[in-house]
Amino acid sequence: MKKKINVAVVFGGESPEHNVSLESGRAICREINPKLYKLFCIYISRSGEWFLVDSEKFINKKAVSARADVLPYPPKKCFVVCQRADKKILPLKIDVVFPIVHGTTGEDGVLQGVFELLDIPYVGSGVAASSCAINKVMTKFIAQKENIPCLEHISFSKSDLLVNRPKLELDFPLFVKPVSLGSSVGVTKVKKQSCLKKAINSAFKHDDNIMIEKGIERAREIVCGVFCDGKKPQTSVCGEVKPLKHDFFDYDAKYLDSKGFDLILPAKISKKNSEKMRSMSIGVFRALNCSGFARVDFLMDPCDEDKFYFCEINTIPGFTSHSLYPSLWEFSGIKIKALIDRLIKTALKKPTKQGIRRL
Numbered sequence: 417m418k419k420k421i422n423v424a425v426v427f428g429g430e431s432p433e434h435n436v437s438l439e440s441g442r443a444i445c446r447e448i449n450p451k452l453y454k455l456f457c458i459y460i461s462r463s464g465e466w467f468l469v470d471s472e473k474f475i476n477k478k479a480v481s482a483r484a485d486v487l488p489y490p491p492k493k494c495f496v497v498c499q500r501a502d503k504k505i506l507p508l509k510i511d512v513v514f515p516i517v518h519g520t521t522g523e524d525g526v527l528q529g530v531f532e533l534l535d536i537p538y539v540g541s542g543v544a545a546s547s548c549a550i551n552k553v554m555t556k557f558i559a560q561k562e563n564i565p566c567l568e569h570i571s572f573s574k575s576d577l578l579v580n581r582p583k584l585e586l587d588f589p590l591f592v593k594p595v596s597l598g599s600s601v602g603v604t605k606v607k608k609q610s611c612l613k614k615a616i617n618s619a620f621k622h623d624d625n626i627m628i629e630k631g632i633e634r635a636r637e638i639v640c641g642v643f644c645d646g647k648k649p650q651t652s653v654c655g656e657v658k659p660l661k662h663d664f665f666d667y668d669a670k671y672l673d674s675k676g677f678d679l680i681l682p683a684k685i686s687k688k689n690s691e692k693m694r695s696m697s698i699g700v701f702r703a704l705n706c707s708g709f710a711r712v713d714f715l716m717d718p719c720d721e722d723k724f725y726f727c728e729i730n731t732i733p734g735f736t737s738h739s740l741y742p743s744l745w746e747f748s749g750i751k752i753k754a755l756i757d758r759l760i761k762t763a764l765k766k767p768t769k770q771g772i773r774r775l
């Protein structure tokens with residue numbers, strides 16, 4: 417019998433998207449083919465401790481109460497010293513990692529850097545692509561270089577505010593957002609001047625850099641899945657996300673309200689525009705040098721479907737069975753189980769930077 421591949425699914429993490437990551441992690445662990453892979457579930461707590469948790473219990477239980485062994489990953493601000501006389505630290509041999517930690521320190525290249533150092537291949541984008549893709553200002557800059565339309569914005573840091581106040585020449589509504597986060601955390605739609613300050617303060621709670629973007633009233637939101645096995649990136653059909661009873665696709669609509677949104681598959685847009693958005697999705701994916709998978713989101717004028725704009729790229733998109741990315745691919749003919757298998761196989765083919773150096 418062929419030896420099973422040791423795969424570690426890493427979930428949780430220190431960002432406000434912790435709970436979303438638990439759900440994504442659970443869905444992946446549930447769907448991983450046990451005939452091919454030996455599963456290790458690794459939970460990163462909100463404070464950054466790593467735990468090897470019992471897979472069965474994690475898959476079947478809601479909470480990660482079943483914490484087992486603590487991984488001797490260095491505690492904050494420390495190195496781990498293994499004293500020669502004490503051989504208690506046991507290595508856990510991992511062939512490949514599936515990191516599904518959304519947001520800061522998970523999706524932004526930090527976690528990917530750990531796997532690079534450990535020389536363990538991992539699913540998804542590398543360090544540079546991840547850290548660039550999480551930054552909405554950087555990605556818009558790169559998208560514009562690729563002639564992909566973007567909405568006007570200004571961005572600034574807390575210290576910029578002390579030096580010179582940025583000039584705002586955009587009409588309401590505006591969207592105020594942290595530059596590097598996700599799941600709509602810290603995002604506010606601002607309809608009038610008197611609400612702007614509160615929105616800015618709220619975004620600054622999550623990031624030192626924030627942006628104010630020209631808003632589209634009742635924007636249509638078109639999403640596209642990208643998958644790449646190392647050759648030519650492929651796209652799923654485009655879908656349309658319709659927030660229900662919510663002014664925009666906020667955190668509540670995404671995760672708390674079970675009837676918060678509808679995903680319309682395929683999006684009811686012209687073939688021409690769908691093709692354009694699929695090709696733009698590949699354009700951004702390639703320009704950022706992403707790997708494995710990503711979801712690219714666009715905002716569309718509800719009165720004119722020829723006016724659409726790149727919004728953002730998610731290099732670790734939500735991965736529950738009802739999340740957008742797996743749903744887009746299921747509709748395009750690839751089920752979540754097969755998708756996970758293909759992503760892991762792709763990761764195994766791509767050596768880490770350490771691996772490349774050694775060759």
Ligand SMILES: Nc1ncnc2c1ncn2[C@@H]1O[C@H](COP(=O)(O)OP(=O)(O)O)[C@@H](O)[C@H]1O
Pocket residue numbers: 567591593597598599600601603629630631632633635637664665666713715727728
């Ligand atoms: N410029 C905009 N015009 C209209 N709606 C927007 C705009 N920017 C963001 N939104 C709304 O806010 C949501 C979250 O913004 P987004 O930029 O996607 O950040 P996140 O990374 O947190 O998902 C979007 O899905 C959309 O509903």
Ligand SMILES: [Mg+2]
Pocket residue numbers: 599600713728
């Ligand atoms: Mg978004």
